[in-house]
Amino acid sequence: MTTLATTSTVPAVAAREILRRRTFAIISHPDAGKTTLTEKLLLYGGAIGLAGSVTSKKEKQSTSSDWMDMEKERGISVSSTVLQFDYKDYCVNLLDTPGHHDFSEDTYRVLSAVDAAIMVIDAGKGIQAQTLKLFDVCRKRGVPIFVFINKMDRPSRPPLELIDELETVLKLAPAPVNWPLGDGPRFRGVFDRQKGQVNLFEKTAHGAFKAPLSVAGIEDDQVREAMDDDIYEAVTQEIEMLDGLTEPLDIEQVLAGEQMPIYFGSAMNNFGVQNMLESFLELAPAPAGRVNGGEMVSPNTDNFSGFVFKIQANMNPRHRDRAVFVRIVSGIFERDMQVVDQRTGKKVRLSNAQKLFGQDRETLDIAYAGDILALVGNYDFLIGDTLTTDSKVVYNEMPRFTPECFAYILNNDTAGIKRYRSGMAQLMKEGVAQAYRVHGSSQAVPMLGAVGPLQFEVLQARLLSEYKVETRVESPPWSVVQWFKENEPDTARKAQDPPKVNLTSGCVLAQDQDGNWVVLLNSKYLVSFVKDRNEHLTFRDSANE
Structure with missing residues (x-):
C-alpha cells in the first residue's frame, strides 16, 4: 500500500502535537473491569478527582464514562464515550466502549477510530466470548493489542496458564511486561521485567492500598518478607522460566500485530494501573492514517480530513443537542473552518466544535490528527460520512453487522x-x-x-x-x-x-x-x-x- 502523495505537510508545531497523540479503546467481556480501569486511568491523568465505581451504590459517585440513566441504574456501559486528558508528554484520547454483547455494533464502529486497544481479561476466567469477538475485529483492522489481566487481588488462574491460553487462542506471541506475586488474599504486587524491579503494596486498615513501594529486585529481603515461602519460591521459578518461554518485547512485532504486551494488576484496588499506563503510552503507536482509494493518507497531510464514527443525541438534557463524533485522520481542525461532506457534496462550516468529557463540555478551537472531534448542533451528518477539505479523499471505514x-x-x-x-x-x-x-x-x-x-x-x-x-x-x-x-x-x-x-x-x-x-x-x-x-x-x- 502506498502513501498518498501530497504537496504540503502540516507545520512542525502541529507535527509534534500529532506525534504525542495516543488514541485507543478499552475492550473486554462484560464485568472484566473495563470501566473501572477507565476510571483509574482518568484519575492518574488528573481528569477526575475521585474514581467512581461502576457497581456504585446510591451514595457512591457514578463513573465519568457512564452518563445515561440506564447505565447508572444497571451498572453497565451501553454507549461508547470519548474522554480526553493529558498525561505527562502525551495527549490521550480514550474511548470507553460497551462491554455487553448487545452493543457490539457500536463498539465495532468505535474500533475504526482508534490506533490501539487495551484488552481487559478477568484473571479468574481468562478469555471469554465477547473478548474474542472484539479481538477478531481488532485483528481484521490491524489494531495492536495490549492486554491487562485484571482482578489479581481475587483468586485467579495460574499466570502461566493464562498466558498460554492467550497465545493459543489469539495466535499472538505473549510478552509479559510484569509478573504477579501471588493472587487473591496473597497477592503482594508485581515484578517489572523491563526494570528488574518489584512493586509491593499493602492494604491499610480501611481497605485502601498504599502507594506501590518499589524495591531493588526479586531477591531483595523486603520482597522475601512480604510473601509466604511457597509463593516466593513459585514466583522466582516462574520468572526464571519466562525467559525461555517467551520472546523479549519487540515494539515492531507489537505494532505489526504479532506480539502482545501483557500486564497484571488490579484496577479496583488501583494497583499496576499507572505502570501499565506509562508503558502503554510509550509503546502505543502515534496516530495512523486511513486508506483512501487504495492509498494511505498520512496524518501529517496538510489537508484536513476525518470520518464520522458515532452520533449521540441528548447527552446533556439541558441542551437537547446532538453530538457528531469525528476521528480526525489528517491535518489540523480550526473552529469555523469549512469542509465538504462527501456523501452530500455540500460545504459545511464547523462552527460549534467541542471537547466532551462524559456530559461535560468545552469549546474547541483547534485539534489535530488523532483527536476525536465532537460537533454539537444540527449538523446533517450520518455515520460513515467523510468530512474533508480535499475533494479526492473518501473513507470507507464503517462496518455493517448482520442483525440477530x-x-x-x-x-x-x-x-x-x-x-x-x-x-x-x-x-x-x-x-x-x-x-x-x-x-x-x-x-x-x-x-x-x-x-x-x-x-x-x-x-x-x-x-x-x-x-x-x-x-x-x-x-x-x-x-x-x-x-x-x-x-x-x-x-x-x-x-x-x-x-x-x-x-x-x-x-x-x-x-x-x-x-x-x-x-x-x-x-x-x-x-x-x-x-x-x-x-x-x-x-x-x-x-x-
Whole structure:
C-alpha cells in the first residue's frame, strides 16, 4: 500500500502535537473491569478527582464514562464515550466502549477510530466470548493489542496458564511486561521485567492500598518478607522460566500485530494501573492514517480530513443537542473552518466544535490528527460520512453487522406521535438499530434489527426519558436476513419494483435502510431452500460482502 502523495505537510508545531497523540479503546467481556480501569486511568491523568465505581451504590459517585440513566441504574456501559486528558508528554484520547454483547455494533464502529486497544481479561476466567469477538475485529483492522489481566487481588488462574491460553487462542506471541506475586488474599504486587524491579503494596486498615513501594529486585529481603515461602519460591521459578518461554518485547512485532504486551494488576484496588499506563503510552503507536482509494493518507497531510464514527443525541438534557463524533485522520481542525461532506457534496462550516468529557463540555478551537472531534448542533451528518477539505479523499471505514434479532417499537400514545417520530428518527441516525421496510406490509413504522435484544430496551428507555414517549415491543415472525443481488440485472424492472424471488412459506421481501433488497426468513434452515429455488440470485449473510 502506498502513501498518498501530497504537496504540503502540516507545520512542525502541529507535527509534534500529532506525534504525542495516543488514541485507543478499552475492550473486554462484560464485568472484566473495563470501566473501572477507565476510571483509574482518568484519575492518574488528573481528569477526575475521585474514581467512581461502576457497581456504585446510591451514595457512591457514578463513573465519568457512564452518563445515561440506564447505565447508572444497571451498572453497565451501553454507549461508547470519548474522554480526553493529558498525561505527562502525551495527549490521550480514550474511548470507553460497551462491554455487553448487545452493543457490539457500536463498539465495532468505535474500533475504526482508534490506533490501539487495551484488552481487559478477568484473571479468574481468562478469555471469554465477547473478548474474542472484539479481538477478531481488532485483528481484521490491524489494531495492536495490549492486554491487562485484571482482578489479581481475587483468586485467579495460574499466570502461566493464562498466558498460554492467550497465545493459543489469539495466535499472538505473549510478552509479559510484569509478573504477579501471588493472587487473591496473597497477592503482594508485581515484578517489572523491563526494570528488574518489584512493586509491593499493602492494604491499610480501611481497605485502601498504599502507594506501590518499589524495591531493588526479586531477591531483595523486603520482597522475601512480604510473601509466604511457597509463593516466593513459585514466583522466582516462574520468572526464571519466562525467559525461555517467551520472546523479549519487540515494539515492531507489537505494532505489526504479532506480539502482545501483557500486564497484571488490579484496577479496583488501583494497583499496576499507572505502570501499565506509562508503558502503554510509550509503546502505543502515534496516530495512523486511513486508506483512501487504495492509498494511505498520512496524518501529517496538510489537508484536513476525518470520518464520522458515532452520533449521540441528548447527552446533556439541558441542551437537547446532538453530538457528531469525528476521528480526525489528517491535518489540523480550526473552529469555523469549512469542509465538504462527501456523501452530500455540500460545504459545511464547523462552527460549534467541542471537547466532551462524559456530559461535560468545552469549546474547541483547534485539534489535530488523532483527536476525536465532537460537533454539537444540527449538523446533517450520518455515520460513515467523510468530512474533508480535499475533494479526492473518501473513507470507507464503517462496518455493517448482520442483525440477530428483530422487533417493532410501537407508540402507545397517539397524542405523542410527533415526539415518537422525532425520537425514532434521531435514534436511527445514531445507528442504534437497522431499519427494514417489509414489502407489502401495512405496518407504518419500520421493523428494527439489532445485534442483541437489550438494544431494544435502550431504545424504549431513551424514548421515554428523552422524548417522553411510552412504547411497546412487538416481535415479528422473522429471525434471519439474507442480502442478495441478481446475477443478470433485469433492465425492464422499474427501480421501485422488487426483484423476482421465489419465496417459500415463512419468507418475505424487504428493503434495508440503504434501499438494498433482502429476504427475511423465520428460520436458518430455510436459507438453503431459498437459495435452491433462486439460482438466478446470489445470496450473502452480510451487507458488507
